[in-house]
């Protein structure tokens with residue numbers, strides 16, 4: 001396994017990827033969008049680099065599903081993983097897309113036993129979760145374009161308000177970026193202290209939800225070259241379909257107040 005670093009913007013260097021993929025490489029795996037800073041990776045280029053050496057390309061699209069169109073055929077993506085609760089569906093269910101290829105892509109079983117789901121995952125199907133995932137996907141398909149435009153406008157509104165506060169900078173590029181993501185660092189303020197100060201009013205995160213048990217600064221921000229101090233001074237906003245302009249304005253005002261208070 002070879003892990004590749006990212007640049008200051010959180011993007012993989014395609015030349016380094018080209019050097020790292022050899023005739024022995026089975027699989028290249030990349031997120032479509034990073035879960036902390038929302039940067040969008042160049043999937044078509046990554047797929048082409050993998051395929052040039054006969055490797056498969058897997059894309060973790062859990063963050064971008066429902067917000068950024070992903071045409072597996074056009075992009076040449078071989079495997080895609082998705083999680084229902086990221087598109088307003090139930091927790092505990094996801095999907096793995098496996099392209100039809102010749103020879104067929106062989107995927108190891110996740111759970112052995114009865115051989116359900118073509119041997120990928122044995123066990124009786126969780127029908128309510130499957131139906132919920134399907135319904136969530138249907139709703140996403142209907143409202144994706146409108147949601148994307150609305151979320152981008154709300155996110156930009158939040159950023160305009162926050163950038164008026166001294167010493168707040170954005171982490172990662174504004175474009176290409178998920179329309180609902182904003183990740184900022186607040187000079188001189190510890191992200192955890194800010195989180196505590198606004199708890200109950202605004203729900204934000206100081207890193208990835210999967211890493212809340214860890215006191216370490218975000219490895220994503222560290223990989224982008226931020227110092228420990230800058231990474232610890234960062235918080236992440238994830239906007240949802242249900243957020244309103246009033247909530248955005250209230251959140252920005254609460255955060256600006258808390259920052260002033262903490263700095264004092």
Ligand SMILES: *Cc1c(COP(=O)(O)O)cnc(C)c1O
Pocket residue numbers: 031033034035060061062063083084086092093094
């Ligand atoms: C949330 C997430 C996962 C994990 O999915 P769960 O269903 O919550 O376990 C994996 N990858 C990315 C990019 C995610 O955002």
